[in-house]
Amino acid sequence: MPDTPMLEIADLHAFYGESHILHGVGLEVRQGEVVTLLGRNGAGKTTTMRAVMGIVSKRTGSIRFRGTELVGMAQHRVARLGIGYVPEERGIFSSLSVDENLTLPPVVKPGGMTVAQIHELFPNLVGRGSTQGTRLSGGEQQMLAVARILRTGADLILLDEPTEGLAPVIIEQIGRAIHALKRRGFTILMVEQNFRFAATIADRHYVMEEGHVVDMIPNDQLAANSEKLHTYLGV
Amino acid sequence: MVTLFGIPTQALFGQLLLGLINGSFYALLSLGLAVIFGMLNVINFAHGALYMVGAFAAWLLMQHFGIGYWPALLLAPLLVGLFGVVLEKTMLSRLYKLDHLYGLLLTFGVALILEGAFRHWYGASGQPYPIPDALRGGQNLGFMFLPNYRGWVIVASLITCLGTWYAIERTRLGAYLRAATENPTLVQAFGINVPVMVTLTYGFGVALAGLAGVLAAPIYQVNPLMGSNLIVVVFAVVVIGGMGSILGAIVTGLGLGLLEGLAKVVYPEASNIVVFVVMAIVLLIKPAGLFGRER
Secondary structure (H helix, E strand, O other): OOOOEEEEEEEEEEEEOOEEEEEEEEEEEEOOOEEEEEEOOOOOHHHHHHHHHOOOOOEEEEEEEOOEEOOOOOHHHHHHOOEEEEOOOOOOOOOOEHHHHHHOOOOOOOOOOOHHHHHHHOHHHOOOOOOEHHHOOHHHHHHHHHHHHHOOOOOEEEEEOOOOOOOHHHHHHHHHHHHHHHHOOOEEEEEOOOHHHHHOOOOEEEEEEOOEEEEEEEHHHOOOOHHHHHHHHOO | OOEEOOEEHHHHHHHHHHHHHHHHHHHHHHHHHHHHHHHHOOOOOOHHHHHHHHHHHHHHHHHHHOOOHHHHHHHHHHHHHHHHHHHHHHOHHHHOOOOHHHHHHHHHHHHHHHHHHHHHHHOOOOEOOOOOHHHOOEEEOOOOEEEHHHHHHHHHHHHHHHHHHHHHHHOHHHHHHHHHHHOHHHHHHOOOOHHHHHHHHHHHHHHHHHHHHHHHOOOOOEOOOHHHHHHHHHHHHHHHHOOOOHHHHHHHHHHHHHHHHHHHHHOHHHOOOHHHHHHHHHHHHOOOOOOOOOO
16 A cells, blocks of 8 residues: 555654754655655754654654554664664774674564675675774765665665765765665665755655754655755755 | 792792682683673672672582582572573663763672671681582693692683683674674664663673682682672773773783782782782773773
């Protein structure tokens, strides 16, 4: 049923200690879509992702994944439902080799990609298996951070700023990989500051401001809304 | 008399053996401390007391149930590990959000309670624990006499240490452990139940102390204060090796045991402080410890 959203967030509030970060976020992601969260720094994009994963545990409202409520669920169960998380800081472990990093996240569902398929997608990782994870370049670490999720069988991937701080040629490569993932049927929710990059990939964009979703722009109407978007993003 | 550098070889090797035995216990105990510190960020002050409880568990199993050394070698660490699991689950886990000092204070309190309780029940004088029959006697190595049991302690401790090192550095479970030590939040977000891992890690770490206690029982007497005498040196070993470093704990433990033994022959007056002198020097030159990484 392509009409029921895969991920449905409604009236989500989230807190870091005493600070109230999200003020009623609502959005949805349908199966097979690539959706981005756009917005300035501090708008709550990363917090939204972290709230989905349960990393921000102080939250109210509703986050439904295929109908299952995630608010109140034990943190380690979220990934087991088939949600893969690629954090902004990439989270490559320095005490683990590239191979160990790649195979760390447990397989949660059948249908994940094989290491051979992953290597085909990210040829830079081939032959680097025994290298210490953090000795890879920033771009390669980003590829590894995405690659390790693909093995697990997760079919919703949360990508937090996959292009941050990377050279244009690497961004292109990441972009090609995300396109390939989309063709394979992965559903992707992506935080992205670089909306030119986002425009090449996404189906829809949500714009966040101060802990709210303030707008939703389908990708084909991006040009028509470019002025509005510039105001939102301050670019 | 045969001498080496003017020291009778019998005395030299005898002391080195003694040093190696002590080093084996240092290694086992500091290994457990390192595993626990790496994962929980808790300096487990109860470690020495749990080593003592391990020895007492073996002694009690023999006294009350007629259970001998070999089964006790498995049972006593299991009991101590179980105690650790309960301790972590009911008390220690509540303190992680607070300053690390609270974990230290709690485990220090637990150590005092355990030692006090055992002293109350069994007095401060030691209880003898027999060497198992299979390990009585000794070998004449030509240059020295090696009691079988002491040889066994060294071998058993080495196997345990290397096995632990292998499990942590080379297996998938170990990869989880190392990853969770670095970034527990992310490991949890990958679907691994980190709190359970933390509990089991603590249980495993203290089980190592329990095992050391059983190994020690036939050598030293089973005594409520046997742990507190040892633990001070073990903490120095951990500091020298580098907090949380697995290999550092093993190598430093054995090395310092040997160094102590050597000091006993060369300059006996210094043997009790040599470890602390080394600690002071290491702290001055490499504060993170010989094998430690700066955090």
